[in-house]
Amino acid sequence: MWSDNETTEDLLGFKVHADLIAEVINDPDLLPITMGIFGDWGSGKSSILKILSNHLKQEEDGTFVLYFNGWLFEGYDDAKAALLESIIKEFEENKRFTPEIKQKAKKLIKSVNWMRILGLGFKNIALPVADAYFTGGVSILPFLAGKLSKIDGSHIIENLQGDGAENFLKSLVEDLPKDDPSMLVREFRENFKELIKESKISKLVIIIDDLDRCQPDRIIENLEAIKLFLNVENTAFIIGADPRIVRHAISHRFKVRDVEPGTTNRVVDDYLEKLIQIPYYLPKLSDSEVETYISLLICKRELDLKIFQKVLDTFNEYREKNRYSVFGLTNIKEVIGPDDYEKLSKSLGSLPALSSIITQSLYGNPRQIKRFLNTFILRNRLAKVANISGFDESVLAKLMILEYTELPLFLKLYEWQSTKEGRPDQILELENKCSEYSETDFKEFLTKGDYSNWNKDKVIQWLKVEPALCEIDLRDYYWISRDNISSTISGASLIPPIIKSTYNKLNQEGLPVKATKAIIKKDVMLLNESELNQFLEFAVAMAQRNQESTLSYKLFQFMIEEGVRGSEESYKYLLNLIDLEKIPPAIGVDLRSLKNNPVLGDFLSELLSTSNSKVAKAFKK
Structure with a gap:
């Protein structure tokens, strides 16, 4: 048996990809840089990133490599802050750095906590502030420390412990200048830049894997953390993801419909290009x-x-x-x-x-x-x-x-x-x-x-x-x-998650026709060629298992109406396999609309002309 986990053991000859990425990173004229290592589910992205990480760690030029799994930040209140904090903690806890550097890292973590307040609201930060106050560590939030020092201590404890903690904290920062959040960002970037410089590392390489497993909002939070806070001199961010999942996250965030690259709606393309400077697409195996x-x-x-x-x-x-x-x-x-x-x-x-x-x-x-x-x-x-x-x-x-x-x-x-x-x-x-x-x-x-x-x-x-x-x-x-x-559909475990999730979206009783066609346009038609073939094969297999389900046939009817590539041939293949007696009669009415279809017209006439099945009778009316 073979493990399904990522590995540094290169049985695919993927080292050449890792070497190429390393060459880009090692060019000081290209830093700072953000690279996207793009590939489908199971294409080997994680293994390449592991090989790259090991390779860079062996270099003796002062490179500092950090490897994160983006999915680890999924459960945090603020994935952006969680990523920032995790990166800085590496400076604080790594033995290679001096006490002075570790102290600077601690200060940066305090800045992250403060930005958490401004970015999230106050319900999620009230408890940490209370803990800090009770333990004498209120200095983690300098601005709040000044405010709290002017208030009677008993009132502070009462307000931080009570149900009104959120409103209490909000009242403390009502007079904060409007431009302070951007000031904090600039200050953080400068301090982070100084931290890298004083750490005497030639470059900081941060590898983020499995970003495409996160929820759409979390994906964007991680990407924006990189661009807003961390993308300073001598840094390289290498992100492994399925580009379609990232595109979906962008379209979800800005409530726009994603379309094929190169068409008139460039919101998704432009935003992706802003976040990822160099996309590198892994080829499929020959x-x-x-x-x-x-x-x-x-x-x-x-x-x-x-x-x-x-x-x-x-x-x-x-x-x-x-x-x-x-x-x-x-x-x-x-x-x-x-x-x-x-x-x-x-x-x-x-x-x-x-x-x-x-x-x-x-x-x-x-x-x-x-x-x-x-x-x-x-x-x-x-x-x-x-x-x-x-x-x-x-x-x-x-x-x-x-x-x-x-x-x-x-x-x-x-x-x-x-x-x-x-x-x-x-x-x-x-x-x-x-x-x-x-x-x-x-x-x-x-x-x-x-x-x-x-x-x-x-x-x-x-x-x-x-x-x-x-x-x-x-x-x-x-x-x-x-x-x-x-009992089961063979090979279901081999079907990529994006295929299963797309099919499950469509396979819902009572889903309006308009909603079904919208999913076909948004999800099915944007699958690449190999995935579309897999989707159609999976849909055929599911329909064969559920021969009396009207929904299985309706799906093909809608895909044909929307012009999905290969849907007509797949429907023809399915109808050849099915016992006509098991097809719901209502489908015969739908098939009538395909009498003039160049792929299905003659086939349907021949298939149903001599049959006495209910679906054939409905077709011939």
């Missing part, structure tokens, strides 16, 4: 990188730690010379013994050959690949615990690819094999025709026959990959996967 990643993950699981380190060193040397080719068994063979090589060969099975399909199915996402492999390992262990004889990991791997790529086809294959003692005639015919025919002829065969749902490039590629399934008894393999067959 087929060769996925194959290499899988090979290294298997090596880590199967090999002794010292031997694996040799493999990793060899991989790093290889990557410096060749960034495009697969680092696989052939390369690994040179640094391991024959016994280990044989063990790896068995463990890898057909996974490398399936890497291109894994890339398409899991969209080159390292987290999804790792979770897929963890499920593969668990099922393989289950086969051993159950003493299944003749079990072939390669067959399991191939079937799981179909399960995660095309769940409806995986379920159809289950139906076929369940009536043929595990050896369905249909898979025999498909594999034979696939090997006999040219690709063009095979696609024509699929179109004209009963296999139109199998007429997809990635499915055809799957059919070609060894091992062939026509001579395999598939019952044991489906027995291992029976949990997904009977």
